[in-house]
Amino acid sequence: MPELPEVEVVRRGISRWAAGRTVESVIIHDPRSLRRHGLGAGLEEAARLGSFTTALTQQRLLTPQRRGKFLWIPLQNHTAPAAEAPRHSLLIHLGMSGQVLIDDPAAPTQKHLKITLELGELEAGLGQAAEPSASEAVAPSPEAAVLSPEDSALSLQAAEDDSPGEADSGPRQLRFIDQRIFGGMQISELVPSTHPSGSVPAAAAHIAADPLEPALDAETFFRTLRRRRTGLKRALLDQGMISGIGNIYADEALWLAQLHYLRPTATITRAESARLLDGVKVVMLAALEAGGTSFDALYVNVNGASGYFDRSLQVYGQQGRPCLRCGTEVVRESFMNRGSHFCPTCQRAPRSAPGSAPRSAPR
């Protein structure tokens, strides 16, 4: 269940290993992962799959971007000058179980392999070198594409292992693996946006800014919350209001902010809203730090074994165990067909009976 931090780590992995390369060929192992591709075009399946391959082949992968749980790689024709603005993107959503694996053609085939992009050589000056992420603990060097010995732990083929005569080593495949097929890929046109990169894929244009974007400010968040007529957790999970939060980090953020998941959004105070947004950011950044800076975590996430940063989890899945703040047993309740974990002491239930109309809170 990758949420924002996991997707961000995948983004960094792609940025480091695949950006700057050109797609030489596309292999679709399972068309179900392309269910959302080319939907508006009214094409038959065979034509849709063909258009996916056509749109990607000979395209240069630029620096991957992310908003919430949506990940995209801007595409540029490999003959175009590097300065030219990309018009399309490869949009990736990991869904429940999606993984991105960057490896070598010699790598063994993965069980749930859906799509393989075969990549060309790295073009000098392109790709991850242009990546200015401030939160990157270790900025990739311009030579990052040249593999060092420890990189073999990433299951990328090291230069030394290559047969003589092959000048370019580096990983030559970007593979999409997805067990439950809730995720997928599609080609989507880039449209102008408040996103830091200036655009987002049209298919993700309805997705709100995420907690790590400057575009999301506390006052707007508060006002949007007050306008809603729903519960706090439902609002947090609404990607059109704030993006990147899934079931796990919603529970974590609510615990940090000491707010109940059923609390009516309309009764939230400005201070509580600020606490909640703060909790969301803290949880995301902590998870990112746990996974984004550790080599092991990079390994499991880019190469996709399991990759959940569960060492930063305080309440999710902790039912029956003492709350780390007050010692009360953490409770799990069923909500929206999923689990909600909370501390009944730190996170008081709203006064109104479940299901009844919420009454207004003071202030």
Add this chain to the structure above:
DNA sequence: GAAGTCCTGGTG
């Protein structure tokens, strides 16, 4: 605003 639908490996 909220329920129904898609999926499949793992679990009881």
Add this chain to the structure above:
DNA sequence: CACCAGGACTTC
């Protein structure tokens, strides 16, 4: 062998 998890889209 039935059931569950879970994100996001479709439909009410």
